[in-house]
Amino acid sequence: MDWYIAGLILVGVILFLMGMRMPVAFAFLAANMVGALVFIGGDVAMMQLVANATTSVTTFTLVPVPLFLLMGELFFHTGIALRVFDAIDKILGRIPGRLSYLTVGGGTLFAALSGSSIANIAMLGSTLLPEMARRRYASVLSMGSIIATGGLAIMIPPSTLGVLLGSIAQIDIGRLLIAGIVPGLLLALAYVLVIAVTIWRNPDAAPRYDIDVPSGAEKFRLFMTNILPMGGVIFMVVGFIILGIATPSEAAAFGVLGVVILALAFRALTWESIRKSVQGTVRVTGMVFLIIVGASAFSQMLALSGASSGLIGWATSLQVSPLWILIGMLLIVLVLGMLMESVSIIMLVVPIFFPLGASLGFDAIWLAILFLLMLEIGLATPPFGMGLFVLVGVAPKGTTLSQVVRASLPFITVAFVVAALLIAEPMLVTFLPGLMD
Amino acid sequence: MKAVRLFLCGLARAYDIAVFAMAGLAGLVLVATFLAIIVDVLMRNLGLASPSWTSALSEYAMLVATMGAAPLLIRERRHVWVEFIESFTGPRFQRRLAVLVVALCVGICAVMAWFSIVMALDSAARAEVDIRSIILPRWFLYAVLAVGFTLCATEFGRFILRREDMYEKGPVEPGAT
Numbered sequence: 001m002d003w004y005i006a007g008l009i010l011v012g013v014i015l016f017l018m019g020m021r022m023p024v025a026f027a028f029l030a031a032n033m034v035g036a037l038v039f040i041g042g043d044v045a046m047m048q049l050v051a052n053a054t055t056s057v058t059t060f061t062l063v064p065v066p067l068f069l070l071m072g073e074l075f076f077h078t079g080i081a082l083r084v085f086d087a088i089d090k091i092l093g094r095i096p097g098r099l100s101y102l103t104v105g106g107g108t109l110f111a112a113l114s115g116s117s118i119a120n121i122a123m124l125g126s127t128l129l130p131e132m133a134r135r136r137y138a139s140v141l142s143m144g145s146i147i148a149t150g151g152l153a154i155m156i157p158p159s160t161l162g163v164l165l166g167s168i169a170q171i172d173i174g175r176l177l178i179a180g181i182v183p184g185l186l187l188a189l190a191y192v193l194v195i196a197v198t199i200w201r202n203p204d205a206a207p208r209y210d211i212d213v214p215s216g217a218e219k220f221r222l223f224m225t226n227i228l229p230m231g232g233v234i235f236m237v238v239g240f241i242i243l244g245i246a247t248p249s250e251a252a253a254f255g256v257l258g259v260v261i262l263a264l265a266f267r268a269l270t271w272e273s274i275r276k277s278v279q280g281t282v283r284v285t286g287m288v289f290l291i292i293v294g295a296s297a298f299s300q301m302l303a304l305s306g307a308s309s310g311l312i313g314w315a316t317s318l319q320v321s322p323l324w325i326l327i328g329m330l331l332i333v334l335v336l337g338m339l340m341e342s343v344s345i346i347m348l349v350v351p352i353f354f355p356l357g358a359s360l361g362f363d364a365i366w367l368a369i370l371f372l373l374m375l376e377i378g379l380a381t382p383p384f385g386m387g388l389f390v391l392v393g394v395a396p397k398g399t400t401l402s403q404v405v406r407a408s409l410p411f412i413t414v415a416f417v418v419a420a421l422l423i424a425e426p427m428l429v430t431f432l433p434g435l436m437d
Numbered sequence: 438m439k440a441v442r443l444f445l446c447g448l449a450r451a452y453d454i455a456v457f458a459m460a461g462l463a464g465l466v467l468v469a470t471f472l473a474i475i476v477d478v479l480m481r482n483l484g485l486a487s488p489s490w491t492s493a494l495s496e497y498a499m500l501v502a503t504m505g506a507a508p509l510l511i512r513e514r515r516h517v518w519v520e521f522i523e524s525f526t527g528p529r530f531q532r533r534l535a536v537l538v539v540a541l542c543v544g545i546c547a548v549m550a551w552f553s554i555v556m557a558l559d560s561a562a563r564a565e566v567d568i569r570s571i572i573l574p575r576w577f578l579y580a581v582l583a584v585g586f587t588l589c590a591t592e593f594g595r596f597i598l599r600r601e602d603m604y605e606k607g608p609v610e611p612g613a614t
Contacts (some may be wrong), residue, residue, distance in 0.1 A: 021523075021531075021604065022538045023516035029545050046552045053549070054578040057503050058496040063474075066467050066502065246478060249495065253474035278464040283515055286463060286506025291517070293503055341517050 003310020007352075010035050010301055014348065024344045025287075028294035035301035049297050056296030057289045060249055061167040065115075066285040067252035068158040071237075071259050072114030073277035078263040078270075081110060081123060087226035093213045097206035099132050100141040100195045107149030108188045109227075112234045113259070114153055115160035116284070117379055121150030121387050125394035133396050138205035139407035140198055143395065147387050147404065148191050148411030151376040154342070155369070156184035158237050158255060162372060163248065164288065165346050169354045171364045173248045174241045175433035179365045181238070182428050183373065183418065190414040198410070229265070233258035242436060291343050299351030311352060312359045322360040326367075326423070329353050330374050337378015341386055345375065366429045370422060377415050380408040456508045456588060463505030466498040493569035500578060504585025511592040514603060532602070539596050539603055546590035553583035 013034050017027035029049075036045035075081050085106045092098050092105070103124055110120050124146045132142035154161050157177035166176040199206050214222070237255040240246040246254060263269035302308045315325055329349075336345045349371075357367045379387035382405045391404050422428055477491040510516055523531065557579035565575040596603045 017541075018519045019522055020534055020538050021518045021520065022541065023511075023518050025516060026542045026545050029549065030541065033545065033548065043552075046548065047556055050549065050552045050556050050579065050582060053553075053582055054500065054575075057499040058578070059499070060492050060496055062499055063470060063495045066499075067471060067474075070467065070471065250474055250478050253471050254478070256471050257475055278468060281467060282460060282463045282502065282506045283510060283513075285467065285502055286460075286510050287515055287517060289499060289503035290507050290510070339521060340519050344517065344519075 001305070003306045003314075006039070006305035007302065007307030007311060009038065010298070010305065010307060011348070014298075018340065018344070024341075025290040025294035028291065028298060028344075028347060032294070032297040032301055035305065036297065039301060039304045048300075052297040052300065053293045056293050059167065060247075061173055062163065062289070062292070063249035064158065064163045064173065064252035065160050065288065066281055067249070067256055068115035068160045068163065069284050070277060070281040071158065071233075071252065071255040072116050072119055073280040074256065074259045074263060074273065075110075075113050076119060076123060077273040077276045077280075078259070078266070078268040079273075080259065080262055080266060080268060081113075082127065083266065083268075084109065084226055084230055085127060087222040090214050090222055091219045091227075093219075094208075094211060096203065096208055097137075097141060097195055097199045098211075099128055099135065099137060100145045100199075100206060101192065103128055103145040104149050104188055104191050104195065107146070108152055108156065108184070109230060111149075111152040111156040111184065112158075112238070113230060113255075115158045115163075117151050117153040117161075117376070118386060118390050120153045121147060121379075121390045122394055124150055125391045129391075129395050135209060136207050138198070138202070139403055140410055141195060141206050142407070143391060143399070143404050144407035144409075144411050145191060145195060147380045147391050147408045148194075148415070149188070150387060150391075151379045152184055152187060154372050154376040154379070155180045155187065157181065157241075158252060159372070160288075161342050161346070161375065162368070164292075164343060165350060165368050165371065168292075168346055168350045169364060169368060171368055172433075174251075175436060176365050176368055177248060178238065178242055178436065179369050179429050179433045180372065181432055183369055183422055186418050186421070186428070187373075187376075187415060190418055191411055194410045194414055229262055233262065242432075244436065288343050291347055295347035298347065302351055308352065308355055312356050315356055316359055322362070323423075325356070325360060326362065326370075329357070330370055330419070333371055333374040334378055334381070337375050338381045338385060342375045342378070345378075346371075363426060363430060365433055366422070366426045369429045370419065373415065373419050373422070377412055377419075380412055381405075452591070456512065456592070459505040459585070459588065460509040461505075463502040466501045466505070470495045470498045490571045493571045493573070496569065497573065497578075500581055504581050507585050508588035508592045511589055512595070514605070518604070531604075535603055536597065539593050542593040543590050543597075546586045546593060550583050550586035550590055553579045553586060557583055 010031055013031040014027050017030055018024060032049055036049050040048060088106045089102050092102055095101065107120060107124050110123065114120060129142055129146060153159065157180055159177060159180055162176050162180055163173055166173040233255060236258040237251045240251040240254060241248055260269065333345060333349060354364065354367065358364065379385050382388065382401065388401055388404050392399055392401055473491045473494055477487045481487040557576040560579055561574065561576040567573045567575045567578060
C-alpha cells in the first residue's frame with residue numbers, strides 16, 4: 001500500500017470519527033484498531049494495542065501532569081489566586097487601563113503557578129470582566145487581554161501541555177519547560193504594548209476613575225505578604241529544574257507542597273478545598289491520559305504502515321526551503337487548533353511532524369515551543385477555539401462569540417509577530433535550556 | 438418479581454459504588470504519588486537511603502488513575518469531543534448519530550476489555566513480570582485495563598439503556614442509576 005493511502009486511512013478514520021462527535025480517546029482507539037487489523041492483522045494486532053496501552057502512561061515523564069494540575073487546582077480552590085490578584089490590583093494604583101495591565105500582570109503570574117489556560121481564562125474572566133464592563137472598558141482591553149493572557153499558561157512553566165508534548169515527542173521535559181519562559185514573557189510584553197498603544201490612541205478605551213490608592217508602606221506590605229511568597233513557589237518549580245536540584249516530576253511535587261504551605265500560612269487550606277482540588281485533578285488527568293492510552297499506538301501504526309517514512313522521504317525530496325515546510329506544519333497545527341482541543345492535536349501531529357522536523361534539522365525544543373504557541377493562538381481563534389467558549393461562558397450576559405473574536409484580534413496579531421521573531425531568532429528559545437548543559 | 442427488582446436495585450447500587458470507588462482510588466493514588474515523591478526527595482537530600490519503589494509506584498499510579506477516572510468521566514460527560522457537526526446538522530440527525538457513536542464506543546471498550554482479560558490470564562499463566570525499580574506481576578497492568586474498559590463499556594451502554602443524551606451535560610449524583 002502506498003504511504004499516502006496508509007496515512008490517509010489512519011488520519012482519515014480519526015478525523016471522521018471525531019467529526020461524528022466520538023469522544024477523542026475512543027476515536028483514536030478505533031483508528032488504531034483499524035490500523036492494527038489492516039497493517040498487522042489478527043488477534044496479535046489487538047494484543048499489541050493492549051500491550052501499548054499499558055506502557056503508554058506508565059512513564060515518569062508524565063507524572064508532572066497531574067501534579068501541575070493539582071498545584072493549579074489548589075491555587076484556585078484555596079482562594080490564594082484571588083488574594084494575589086487583589087494585592088496586584090492595589091499595587092498598580094491609578095494608571096490608565098489599570099484593569100487591563102492587572103489582567104496581563106496577574107495572568108502571567110497565574111500562568112507561572114497553574115498549568116491550565118482554560119482555568120486561567122475562566123478565573124480572569126469571572127473576576128475582572130464584570131468590573132471592566134462596569135468601568136466601560138473597550139472590549140479589546142477587557143475580553144481581548146483576558147483571552148490572550150489566559151493562554152500564557154500553555155507557554156510559561158509549569159505547562160501541562162508542554163509536559164505532554166515533550167513526553168510524546170520524547171524531548172527533555174525540564175528543558176522544554178524552561179524554554180517556554182522567554183517566549184512567554186515576550187508574549188506578555190507584547191500584550192502590554194497592545195494595551196498601551198490602544199489607550200494612547202484612544203484614551204476613552206479605558207476611562208479613568210477614582211480609587212483608594214494605598215500608601216507606599218502598605219504597597220510594600222502587600223507585596224511582601226502576598227506576592228513575594230508566590231515567587232517562592234515558582235522557584236520551587238522552575239528554579240529546582242534549572243538548578244538541577246529536582247527532575248520535573250519532583251519539582252511539580254514541590255510546587256504542590258509550596259501551594260499547600262502557602263495555603264496553610266494564609267489559613268486557607270480546608271478539607272473542602274483539598275477535596276475539590278483532587279476531584280478536579282482526577283477529572284482532567286483521566287480525560288487527558290485516556291486520550292494518550294487511546295492514541296499510544298498511533299505513531300507505531302504510522303511507522304508500520306510506512307506513512308511516517310514515506311512522508312519524510314517525500315518532504316525532504318521537495319525542492320523548497322525547510323522554512324516553508326515549517327510554516328506548513330505550523331499552519332496545520334493552527335487550523336486544527338481552530339477545530340479541536342490541544343491534547344488531541346498533539347497526539348495527532350507530533351508522531352508525524354517531529355520525525356519530519358528532525359529529518360530537516362529542526363531543534364526539537366524550538367519546534368515544540370512553536371507548536372505550543374500555535375496551540376495558544378488556536379485557543380482564541382474561531383470557530384471552535386476553546387478559550388472563546390470559556391470566556392463567553394463567564395462573560396456578562398449578552399456577550400457574543402463574535403465580540404470576543406474581534407476583541408482578541410490585536411493580541412492574536414502580536415502573537416504571530418512573536419512567532420515570527422522566534423522563527424527568525426531560535427536563540428530566544430534555546431538560550432535558557434542551553435544554560436542547563 | 439419483587440425479589441428480582443430488589444436484586445437489580447442492589448446490583449445497580451453495587452455497580453455505582455464500583456464506579457465511584459474507582460474514581461476515589463484514582464484520587465488516592467495521585468495524592469500518594471505526590472507524597473511519595475516528596476518523601477523520596479527529602480530522604481535523598483538528608484543523606485538517607487531513599488525508597489527504591491517511588492518512581493515505579495508513580496508510573497503504575499498513572500495507569501490506575503487513568504482507568505479509575507475513565508468510567509466516571511463518561512457518566513459525567515466530561516470526555517472531549519469535537520462539536521463542529523452541531524453547526525450544520527439538525528437535532529434528529531444528531532440524535533441518531535449519537536446512538537451510533539455510543540454503540541461504537543461500547544464495542545471499542547468491549548474489545549479492549551476482552552483482549553485485556555485474555556492477556557491478563559495469559560500473563561498470569563506464564564508468570565510474567567514487569568521489571569522496574571520494583572517487580573510487579575504483569576497481569577496486574579492488564580487487569581487494570583480490563584476493569585477500566587469493562588466499566589467504560591457499561592457506562593456507554595447505560596446511555597442507551599436509560600435513553601440519555603451523551604452530549605447533554607447535567608448534574609450527576611452518586612447512586613443515580
